[in-house]
Amino acid sequence: MKEIKVENRREGNILSRVFDELNEFCRARSLFILHYCTGCGAIELPPVMTSRFDMERLGVQPMVTPRQADILLITGYVSIKTLKRVMLTYEQMGSPKYVIGICSCTVNGGMYWQSYATAKKLDEYMPVDLYIAGCMPRPEAIISGLRSLIRNIELGESNNWKKYYENYDYYLGNQQKLFGDEWQTPVDVIGEAEHYGLVGEGTYGEHTEILQRVQQPLKPLEMRL
Amino acid sequence: MDTQIFTEISLSEILVELLLMPVIAFLVGLVMVLWMRKIGARVQRRIGPPLFQPLYDVVKLFGKKTQVSHGVVHDIGIVMAMGGYIAAETLLPVPGMNGIAVYGGIITLTYLMMIPSLGLALGVGQCANPNGSIGISRALTAMLAYDIPFVIIVFGVAFHHETTNLVEIITQQQQAGIASWGAVQNPLLALAGLATLQGMLGKQPFEIYIAPAEIATGPMVEMSGKYLGGLFVMQAFQLYTAAVLYVSLFLGGGESWFELLAKSFVVVSIPMMIAFVFPRYRTEDLVRLFWKWPVMIGLLGVAFVG
Amino acid sequence: MSEFLFELNMLDSLLLLSAVTVAIAILCRVEYISGGVVTLLYLAQLVVVGMMISAGGVFSSHLTPQLFGYELGWLLDGLGLYFTLITVGSALLATLYMAGEWGRRYREQGKSFRALQSLLALNVFTMQLLLASSDLLSLFISWELASWAAFALMALSGGKGLKAALHYMIYAFSGAMLVFAVVAWIATTAVTAAYQLDINGAGILQFSSVAELMQQGIFTIPEQLLMLTLLLIGFGIKMGLLPFHLWQAPAYALSIGPAGAFLGAISSRLGLFAIIVVLFKIFGSITDGSILQSSFGFEFASVTPKTLLAWIAVATIIFPTFVAMRQNDARHLLAWHGIGQGGYMLLGLVMMDSLGSAGGLLHVFNHATYQAALFLAVTSVIYRTGTADLNRLGGLVVRMPLSFMTLLIGIIGLAGLPPMNGFVSKWLVYRSLLDQGELLLFVGAVIGTLGTILSVYKLIHNMFLGSLRKEHEEVREVSWSMLTPMLILSALILLTGLFPGIPLQWVAQGLSAVGLPVAEFNLGGVMADGGSLDMVIVSMVLFSGFGVAALIFYFVGGKSKRVNPLDNYAGGHFLYASNRYHYSNNFYAGLMHLIKPWYKNTFQRLERVVVTLLELTAESLSRLYMRPHSNQLALIIVVLLLW
Known part of the structure; x- marks a missing residue:
């Protein structure tokens, strides 16, 4: 890291x-x-x-x-x-x-x-x-x-909490090593990083690519008429 | 009588009062939260939180950087929970300020105080968390339980003073001195009122709807950051409203702020002292208890209202 | 003929318009046009009613046929106008709802839109005839017509609905028999009395003349009490007063969506109208107990008809409300509440002071607005999802936000919380109970309100909040033709809550028509000694409170992110879309643990006992005339009767 x-x-x-x-x-x-x-x-x-x-x-x-x-x-x-x-x-x-x-x-x-x-x-x-x-x-x-x-x-x-967003790829990689490539939580961390402007150099990477490939979509239910 | 009051109030004065009353209520409410936590700490032989702890909590919660919303109704629910109490404070007369108390009266206040709870219930509903829904179902059941003795008390007091106008009720008590206080005139009603207060504040033994270890604080389960902050604000308002209402109905209100606050802090201390030495009742036991003792005492009290 | 046309006054033209509406609804075979035309005709009727209300006074129709030597007359005063306004208004909105997409789907399902449309119009017409009746005979005739029309409208849904409608019919028929018995009794006695009192014999059945007969002592006090009881039972059945309420909830809940909204909003209030007529126009002196005290030697004040009725009203509030709490079908839940809310109206009216009677009568209007809104919102949900089962819905707020809003405003009105209109009428009733020192009635009324709050939260939570079901992902909001009446009703609920002075004006006309005291009111509410209410100020402050809170929430608080429902606390467990994470069944489990044994179905059992007794009697009688030699038996009976 x-x-x-x-x-x-x-x-x-x-x-x-x-x-x-x-x-x-x-x-x-x-x-x-x-x-x-x-x-x-x-x-x-x-x-x-x-x-x-x-x-x-x-x-x-x-x-x-x-x-x-x-x-x-x-x-x-x-x-x-x-x-x-x-x-x-x-x-x-x-x-x-x-x-x-x-x-x-x-x-x-x-x-x-x-x-x-x-x-x-x-x-x-x-x-x-x-x-x-x-x-x-x-x-x-x-x-x-x-x-x-x-x-x-x-x-x-x-301010370590920022690290998780800014270095998400590193942490996700370690998690994937343990849990396998199918690993995902229902929390959309990348979406959060983008929403709050917390994207850093290490947010995206090879591991987030794997995640985005296998991930079930986590879009919020938008209110619609 | 009423028409005089209608004309005497100037618009600017009332606007100032409408602004001031909620602000004071909030600040006093925060101190009451501190008071409550301090009492809890002392009962458990702890030191307890520092002086500004409630304020730190609220500021911190509103200053959270990330927080989740489960939808528009979740947001609106919190707005209703805070806004309902902000409005309700203006119906509660305090020394020097009557706000819009003459236009509403005690029945209106009673029902207006349900608006924040309804807002909270809606917000929690949208969170789609069964813990929250169970909490709301229990909270509403508790409301059904303690509101029946509460309306008996409201009826008794209003019938005793022959008015629903809170300003009038307070004035009548203040003019004739301590002997005319609700607590002296109708001690049974005042006693039933204390039991109701315990339920209304949701303190042990009547806090089954929070039940942290069972349903993860029920209504608060999905509240983060400013959502929880809104509920902290609501709690401060709730403590203030319940205490001042009790003082207005039974202890002659306050002719000065000092008097009002002193009485109110004494009143909130009572439920706190009881709360921290009790476990909690199950929902059905809570309902049975409220429908039995406070109702009986209240009815007996009204029978003695001349 | 041409002369007659020129002399049409407003009541004539209203009845004529209404008849034309029925005719067009029946005759117009092009169904997609008839929806619009009939809506316009209702609008025209509403305009006429509005003109009549603004003109004020009493309108009598030229329609004065003679029947059995009695003159039938139709005459609309402030009270009738008030109910007519609500009737036509709810019919207009219900028709508007079904004129567009809803009606198209209904036709596509192979059902007869024409039948629905014309039966609704027929209901409105017969109800107008009833509301304008000025004598006992016209009251009875239009009462029968209205009952049959309501039956036909309920029966149209078929299946279980037909069964419920038949249930209604049995009740309504027995009620009508009681009414008829009293009318016949009065009619036969009155003819001889008319000569003594020198009243015009043909108009002897007019309400005022009958009241005169009662006051002159043509009937003894026990006779009058018997008549009053029979009439109250007869009309109370329609209103769903305890213990005659069993028919109502299934009959309204199972009728076709918009028709259910119309029926739920106003139909059963006809019973209240007739009760008002009976109580205050005919038996005014008995109702307040003044005659009873003077005619009986002992102290009679403790059990006057007034207190008895008030207690029946409170029972009508409490029991159906708590039955409603246990319903698992949204329509049944609402229909049960409809019965309960009727109790508030009667309770307010029998208090007979200026605040209570205003509250009771105002509640008729308020109830019509929110009940129609609620029924239409539920109908919309059924239209999109196909079910009103509270255990098979959830989370619809993100898909049908406007229906949610309508339902929300409606339930706040139904629960009687500020700032909606239901609060104002209930406040008036509470105030009146307080003034008269009726503690137990007051507590009963409040228990009803609290029960309502519990039950309506369950309604909105199980339908619109909580988690969205997978099969409802693609649900859409209903079309604008259906939304328009719902939004109009929501606006009405809110506006008449903010400015209760507007409907109070109509209520005042109605109250003065039956000689009840009228409270001093202004645009914002009521001014009374011992506490006033000004909804304009209270709601303004409430909304500014919301505004301040919104400012704090959105600007002081940080940014928030909308998340997927799966991102939810489950004690560290992972949630998947396949698992339902929702709480709806047995919603008030804790409360039910205590009060479930208190539901004893007493009224159902009572009904079964009566039915069994009737069956037994019928059976034994049939044994009698099915015997051989039954003709000889009949001869003996006839001879005995003649003798």
């Missing part, structure tokens, strides 16, 4: 810059979290949410569906079958969105390193903003991880 420089330049006039600043300020302080509890790390989350560590004081609260969430929290090893669902969930989230991988398993497969059925490195399939390593990380580590994510967002340095 070509490393794409994350642009920190602000666009537009002063007024819209102020709005962007405000947006980022609020975005860093209001994070809805969707925990995709795949493995043992899930057990560390209840203390994070409840009275011992209380993540709500950071503005982080749990949400239920990907539509509502800002953070996708993956708490352990990801089997290939699970990864399909994780991909769908990730794609259904609204941008700006952030991915946190908890436990060593999401970093390098951890103790499932030798398993044929486990996806080893999560960031081959989706851009991960933050890893919290450990087997399993303590709630303190999770809180401090959340804090550093918040700091990154506020500084405007956490």
Whole structure:
């Protein structure tokens, strides 16, 4: 994957810059979290949410569906079958969105390193903003991880969600390696990139060509008279 | 009486009021959301969110870069949900501002408050998600349950004051002092009102239509970005409306903003305190409960209305 | 003859026009022309009615035949005009709907468009005769004519519809018998009374003279009460009052689309019209209970006919509404609601104060507009998809947006939410109940409204929202000839909701014609002590609220992308077009879990008991005259009777 420089330049006039600043300020302080509890790390989350560590004081609260969430929290090893669902969930989230991988398993497969059925490195399939390593990380580590994510967002340095659109071909290629060429989610990522002006150098490529060949059409139902 | 009111109001004044009332309602509503979350946190021995948390949430949601729409009705539904409450606030008199309360009255307000729910129901319907549809079917059932005691209360209060005009109801209570407050005159109605409030705000034990672990927050299941933001706005309005309406009917409204807000925050605290120590009822149990106790208390209360 | 023509007044010309419409509908064999011509004729009728309303006053026809020595007369006052306006209006829109593409398809299916057209025209004509009747005999005759015409129109659909129509006919016939019995009773007694009271014998059956007879005490109070009860049952059957409502929903639901819209909008309101005549023109003093109190020694105030009727009205609101909630066919659902809404009209009217009676009568107009709109929208869906089964539709909003809009406006009206017209009339009824301190009636009326909200959301959700079925991908919106009446009706629902003063003006004429108090109203609503309503201001604020919300939503909020329905949350599962991801069956499962055991089909059982009893009687009687020597038996009976 070509490393794409994350642009920190602000666009537009002063007024819209102020709005962007405000947006980022609020975005860093209001994070809805969707925990995709795949493995043992899930057990560390209840203390994070409840009275011992209380993540709500950071503005982080749990949400239920990907539509509502800002953070996708993956708490352990990801089997290939699970990864399909994780991909769908990730794609259904609204941008700006952030991915946190908890436990060593999401970093390098951890103790499932030798398993044929486990996806080893999560960031081959989706851009991960933050890893919290450990087997399993303590709630303190999770809180401090959340804090550093918040700091990154506020500084405007956490724009990994754009990478998924701009480098879609790379991620799709890795997914196709695992799932085969027939792979597609019901989410029209390329259409989204075009709609929101997020097309980058790596959006199209050989893998998206394969996708477009096999893909079931995903046009929205237009209202017609 | 009425004709005097009709002529006294000048157009510019009313326009200012129409603008101000929803804005104030929204801001107070946000503080109430914070209040509610803080109470929840304290009941669970947490610290809870920072001061501006509700505002951060709304701004963030409206500032989302990508969000899905399932069609025109999905959009219109959210517009109706917000717009209906924006309009409803002008029917709710507050200190110094009557808005258009004299042209509507409490029956109109009751029915106007159903417009946002209808809008939400339409929007959710278009999402084509069965979780959402189930949520709406439960929410409407809950409405059928708590609105029956609610109309009994409305009837009792309007019959007691011999008017449906909210301005008149508040004035009557304020002129004769605490002894004439609805809560003192008709304590049973006020009690039934509290139960209704719990249902109207959709707080535990009556939040089966949200049921996050079962139907994935029901109506909110497909709401992303500004769609969810619209619902957050609606929630702020809803808290404000329910609290101020209760205060107007039973606690003599407010002669000053301080008085009104103090009373309203006390009123919203009650459902919150109850909410965070309860699990939830199933739909049919919810209906049975509302049709039994609050209705009985309400009917008894009306029987005592002289 | 020429002299007669020159003397035609407006009522004569209206009836003549109506008769001509029937004649043309029957005679015109070129069916694609007749649709347009008949529509134009209805338009002409509407213009005449409009002229009569703006002229005001009472119009009497030159048509005064004599029958059995009684003079029959036709006379249209404010009340009749109001109902005539609704009748002609709904007929016009129903005909407009079927004049174009709908009628073409109907003919292509090998059905007789001419029969449909002429039966509809016949219905309108007979209904006009009924609405203009000025005495008991003309009322009865036109009542019979209208019943038969309605029967023919219902029966035209054949099959189950024919069965439902026969069901109706049995009910209508027994009702008519009761009415006839009372008319005959009054007629026989009245002739002798006429000499005593020095009234013109030929005009003795006129409503005013009959009311005079009642007041003079020609009939005792119990006799009058019996008459009132018989008449109320007779006319209440047509209106679908509980417990005589069973015929109505299937009969209207199964009749042919636009005809169903017409029947649902106005036909059963004729019963209400006749009840108003009976209650307020003939038995006015009994209705309010004043005579009862003075003539019976004990306190009678608790059970006056007024309270009894009000409770019947509330029962008529609640039970059919909750039956409607369980229907799985859109037309049946609407038809059941039609019965329930009739309850609001009667409830308002028997309150007999200025707000309630205005609300009750206004609801007739409002109901006609939204019921016609709803029936036409459903007919459009049937036209395109072939079904009205709520479990076999869904997601049609993207294919039939204008039908969706009509249905949406219609259901907001039916549910009685602002800013549509249904809210205004219900508000008036609520206010009147509040003023009179009728808590339980008030709560009953509101339960009906809440039940309606639940049931209409199910209607719109299962048809137009949710996921689109594969077989409906290629469905298109209906043609403009069908959309035009639907859109006109939607505009009417909205406009009369914004400016209720317009229909209230006609209502006021109707109320003053029967001597009921008239509320003080302006263009935007009603001014009354203890709380007013101004819909102009309320709706203006509501729409500006929507406007502000739209500004926030579209300009403050970011861009959104329309997505495919398969891109939907399913707990991480992948959705495929072959799996239906839709919730429609047993829509209010939680509620039904509680209230399902409360549906006991009591009225069906009651009906079956009556039918069985009748069958038993008929059987035993037939045994009697089927015996050998039956002629001797007959002789004995005749002798006994003569003796």
